[in-house]
Amino acid sequence: MKSITYILFACLILFSSFAKKENQKVIIKTTQSQIDRDSIIAFAKKHLGIRYAYASSNPQKGFDCSGFVSYVFSNFGKTLPRSSSGYKNIGKTLKPEDFKVGDILVFYGYKDKSVIGHVGIICEANGMQSKFIHASSGKAQQVTITALDTEHYTKRFYKCVDVLSE
Structure with a gap:
């Protein structure tokens, strides 16, 4: 049971780190599109x-x-x-x-x-x-x-x- 909790917790952290990077990319793209x-x-x-x-x-x-x-x-x-x-x-x-x-x-x-x-x-x-x-x-x-x-x-x-x- 503890291992499933750790896996879910690790997946949540991994997912949130990707989401942050994606949000940062969107901000960068918006800035670059406005020359x-x-x-x-x-x-x-x-x-x-x-x-x-x-x-x-x-x-x-x-x-x-x-x-x-x-x-x-x-x-x-x-x-x-x-x-x-x-x-x-x-x-x-x-x-x-x-x-x-x-x-x-x-x-x-x-x-x-x-x-x-x-x-x-x-x-x-x-x-x-x-x-x-x-x-x-x-x-x-x-x-x-x-x-x-x-x-x-x-x-x-x-x-x-x-x-x-x-």
Whole structure:
């Protein structure tokens, strides 16, 4: 009789320890499903200075603009287009006063204003005076932070999208 009691007691302890772990997992999953915008930027900033490399999303080789954005967001479980043209019709389009850290800026091409040609992630939100982190094929030739209100980017601005609230 005592052995059955001990077995039942051991099973109860074992079951309750699994239940606690399961509850902890649920809490962790809930936290992870709500991507922290500041964490996205902190992770992106770890890649400042990595060289520009056309058609690459590999930090060892370098990044192009969409490769950088997709790489950063994939680290948080968010799959985004691998080509800048894929950003034309995704996300919720925002007004400048609604820009937030972690939103994606979408720009027309440098030479062709009829196609999407560049993307970046807002790292300091302040409407059209925001700053963004991106892999630049311009003078910088690396992952860098740029002000949106520079003439080069203001002229090419297409939209800003929120891909995290979807």
